[in-house]
Amino acid sequence: MSKMIFVNLPVADLAASIQFYQALGFVKNPQFSDDTAACMVWSDSIFVMLLTHAKWQTFTKRPIPAKSSSEVMLALNCANKAAVDQLCTAASGAGGTADVNPKQDLGFMYGRSALDLDGHIWEFFWMDPAAVQG
Structure with missing residues (x-):
């Protein structure tokens, strides 16, 4: 079995979060979705489980962070700079907030960030494959 992340x-x-993630290109997997959770698929190995607060609290008793706080920054690679820009535009158009962190353009790497409806930070980035190979 290949390694995956959920x-x-x-x-x-x-419902609003499902629409937001669909606007970014995620696909809802109905097999693992119900009225308390939705499995949103980015790729064969990357899945985002959207959980209602009540469902979330069945997994942990730790408090849900305030929308204005940050715990993690989730980064997704993109095929090119245009795809990075398209995702930020889609996030903004779907009710999120684009460019909550400064844009990064280092030549070999380009990145932008966006907040989803609940304040989760997503980083979208492109890196020149030649830079990865060294």
Whole structure:
């Protein structure tokens, strides 16, 4: 079995969050979704589980961070700079906030960030494959 990641996120409004992530290009997997959770697929190995606050609290008793705080920054690689820009535009158009952190353009790497509806930070970046190879 290949390695995969399932990012679990608490969300205040499941239906609105599903629409937000679909606007970014995620696909809802109905097999692992119900009225308390939605499995949103980015790739064959990257999944985001959107969980209502009540569902989230069945996994942990730790408090849900305030929308204005940050615990993690989730980064997704993109095929090119235009794809980075498209994702930030889509996030903003779907009710999120684009460019909550300064844009980064280092020549070999380009990145922008966006907040989802619940304040989770997503970084979208492109890196020149030649730079990765050294």
